[in-house]
Amino acid sequence: MRHVISILMENEAGALSRVAGLFSARGYNIESLTVAPTDDATLSRLTVVTRGSDEIVEQIVKQLNKLIDVVKVMDLSQYSHMEREMMFIKVGVEKNTACEAVKRLADIFRGNIIDVSDKTYTIELTGDRSKLDAFVNALKDYRIIEVVRSGSMGIARGEASLHI
Amino acid sequence: MELTGAEIFVECLKEEGVDTIFGYPGGAVLFLYDELYKQHDKINHILVRHEQGAVHAAEGYAKATNKPGVALVTSGPGATNAVTGIADAYLDSVPLVVFTGQVPRALIGNDxxxxxxxxxxxxxxxxxxFLVTDVNDLATTIKKAFYIASTGRPGPVLVDIPKDITTARCEFHYPKExxxxxxxxxxxxxxxxxxxxxDLMLEAKKPVLYTGGGVVLSGAAHQLTELAHELGFPITNTLMGLGGFPSMDKQFIGMLGMHGTYEANNAMHHADLVIAIGARFDDRVTGNIEKFCPYAKIxxxxxxxxxxxxxxxxxxxxxxxxxSVIIDMLEELRSRSERPDAAALAAWWQQIKEWQGADCLKYNQDVNAAIKAQFVVEKWWEVTNGDAYICSDVGQHQMWAAQYYKFSKPNRWINSGGLGTMGFGLPAAMGVQMAFPEETVACITGDGSIQMCIQELATCLQYHLPIKVISLNNGYLGMVRQWQEFFYQKRYAMSYMEALPDFVKLAEAYGHVGMRIEKVSDVEGALKEALALKDRLVFMDFITERENNVFPMVPAGAGQNEMILV
Incomplete structure (x- = not known):
């Protein structure tokens, strides 16, 4: 099963590689991994999306908690939660028909065209993973030049939260 | 007053109560060594002959004392040579603080x-x-290193100190907590x-206590013995847990696992309750996990x-x-009026006695035949009254030491269980002997393992460490050969030590006493003679039966009840 795991970690050099190293050393799967500092500059927040049986995910959470730099871990999949990912996608629009069609698709998916050149549109799109997949799929008849995805980040709904 | 990083380093060690460290100097740690030189009356530094030896010695010290062991090595090759020892300490949960030198900060990343x-x-x-990047953080980092290494599940902590940090200055303040x-x-x-x-323990009809290295690390041998006695349950130890319960106690049913006893493995297999304490269900214990403890609650x-x-x-x-948990269990037990089901326990013990009847550790030592390794270990146990510190290398001799030296106290059995590091035994014995200069410390080893850290014989001479090396020499990498005999149709690929040195001459060349023992009738005399040479390292090279096997054995993939007896 797919799990979204949020981690609060000391914002120290090497902290990220401890998490990444743990996943590779123990053979756990990483679908995506994002990391950035929080409002508290001493803390980083990581979101790892992984797949595994309940037993494996239980071990992942325990092993993460065992890392000295990890302050708190939350398996968001156990809560009602929201998940978003950001994507930049650069599409070739050399053909006249392409301009209109790509703009229309971007509107339908509520994406923003954030850069334009003679030959390209660059679209910014935010959503859950399946929405981004669907948008890429919708553009398959056009010339996709570049896709940049941030990986998922998540947050629990309501009062549940991951903080210290 | 401002101190240099090197001065702070030594002050921190003193604050932590460290009196002995093991190490090897080099460019990046010269200022640290210079400070150790100035304060040599405060910290005793043992110069090993290879950094792997320094870490194993620190492990031996830690395993015997339950205090963190400390090693100091230089950057680059000094640090990489220490890695095997660090990994060893990680797998056996040994509290260790390893200091490595690093190139100056400005050069980091520069090759x-x-x-x-x-x-x-x-x-x-x-x-x-940790990598120390500011001298102001040095003291706190060292404090954290000792705290992390020695609390919770203990383990190795490494502190990497760039050379320029050791000359930088700052106010010294050591955090108390x-x-x-x-x-x-x-x-x-x-x-x-x-x-x-x-509740489960009082309901159980066929319970087993299965205890491991955690009992030794936690200093809980006494409490465990009390608990076992009050419950009357059979108890088995893992390889790491030996000594956590007295082996001569009638409730002790031996070690479990791949080379455990028939009764211990069968008791586990047939148990209805397994009480695991400070043990981690390692694959050498469980055998085939699908077949493990099919009837037991855990x-x-x-x-x-x-x-x-x-x-x-x-x-x-x-x-x-x-x-802490055993104390709580004892308190809870004593607060209750119920006791374990005596009739069920009696029947359970009757069943265990039947398994014990197989006498799975029996061997036959013909006086005129080659010496059996088991016989040497058993005689050593006799002549030392079971009271020596036994450090072991890795292989057949390790299993025989575990099976035939009946440990009655914790922290006396010092071996590389998790990583299985050949070369561990001799340096570990140095660490133990440094901690307990008056005690008998032996290194039970083989002709393969001993050569992996043989250079430490020089360290033993320098510091007058009267270790008794018991080499069970069969001319083979015995455990490899045993597996090749059983599972590779006797194709002895590279398990034959074709060009062994003359260990007697080698020991003598290093300034020690060497003995070669080839006859069964000489075994006991040699052991006693070595024991009497209180202030000398004695290297006893026992020429033992060549193709002797460790039994009983749970073959790979088998369940605990599917042992090969002989």
Missing amino acids: AFQEVDIVGITRPCVKHN ITMRSYNPTVKGNKRQVRRAL IHVDIDPASISKNVKVDVPIVGDVK
Whole structure:
């Protein structure tokens, strides 16, 4: 099963590689991994999306908690939660028909065209993973030049939260 | 007053009560060594002959004393040579603080002379590691290193110190205490879980106590003995747990696992309740996990939550320090009027006695035949009254030492269990002998293992360490050969030591006493003679039966009840 795991970690050099190293050393799967500092500059927040049986995910959470730099871990999949990912996608629009069609698709998916050149549109799109997949799929008849995805980040709904 | 980084380093060691460290100098740590030179009356530095030896010696010291062992090595090759010892300490949960020198900060990342990213290299095999980037952080970092190494599930912590940090200056202040928001090991077990465990223990008809290295690390041997006696349950130890319960006690049914006793493995297989304390269901214990303990509920006491339900699903998990939890269990037991089911226990013991009837550790020593390794270990146990510190290397001799030296006290059995590091024994024995200069310390080894850290014989001479080396020499890498005999149709690929040195001459060349013992009738006399040479290292090279096998054995893939007896 797919799990979204949020981690609060000391914002120290090497902290990220401890998490990444743990996943590779123990053979756990990483679908995506994002990391950035929080409002508290001493803390980083990581979101790892992984797949595994309940037993494996239980071990992942325990092993993460065992890392000295990890302050708190939350398996968001156990809560009602929201998940978003950001994507930049650069599409070739050399053909006249392409301009209109790509703009229309971007509107339908509520994406923003954030850069334009003679030959390209660059679209910014935010959503859950399946929405981004669907948008890429919708553009398959056009010339996709570049896709940049941030990986998922998540947050629990309501009062549940991951903080210290 | 401002101190240099090197001065702070030594002050911190003194604050931590460190009196002995093991190490090897080099460019990046010259200022640290210079300070150790000035303060040699405060800290005793043991110069090893290879950095691997320094870490194993620190491990031996730690395993015998339950205090953190300390090693100091230089950058680059000094640090990489220490990695095997660090990984060894990680797998056996040995409290260790390893200091490595690093190139000056300005050169880090420059492929400088003797530069390696040792923090990166060791990340998967340390409990934690640090690179010191500011001299103002040095004291706090060292405090944290000792705190992390010695609390919770102990383990190795590495502190990498760039050379320029050792000359930089700052005010020295050593924190008396440390709290870390990200690290708070649970010590006290959950009371409700303890009660649930007791419910199961009082209902059980076929219970087994299965205890491991956690009992030794937690200093809980005494409490465990009390608990076992009050319950009257059979008890088995893991390889790491030997000595955690007295082997001569009638409730002791021997070691379990791949080379455990027939009765211990069968008791586990047929048990209806397994009480695991400070043990981690290692694959050498469980055998085929699908066939492991098919009828048992499982209680698991461990300080590391990640050890619980890792290999085997547990019914009652208790996270906490083994000693604290056993004390709570005893209290709970004493507060209740019920006692274990005596009739069921009597029947269970009757069944265990039948398994004991197989006499699985029996061997036959013909006086005129070659010496059997088992016989040497058993005689050594006799002549030392079971009271020596036994350090072991890795292989057949290790298993024979575990099977035939009947440990009655904790911290006396010092071996490389998890990583299985050949070359561990001799340097570990140095660490133990440094901790306990008056005690008898032996290194039980083989002709393969001893050559992996043989250079430490020079260290033993320099510091007058009167270790008794018991080499069970069969001219083979015995455990490899045994597996090749059983599972590779006797194709002895590279398991034959074709050009062994003359160990007697080698020992003498290093300034020690060497003996070669070839006859059964000479074994006891040689051991006694070596023991009488109180102030000398004696290297006893026992020429033993060549193709002797370790029995009993659970073959790979088999269940615990599917042992090969002979």
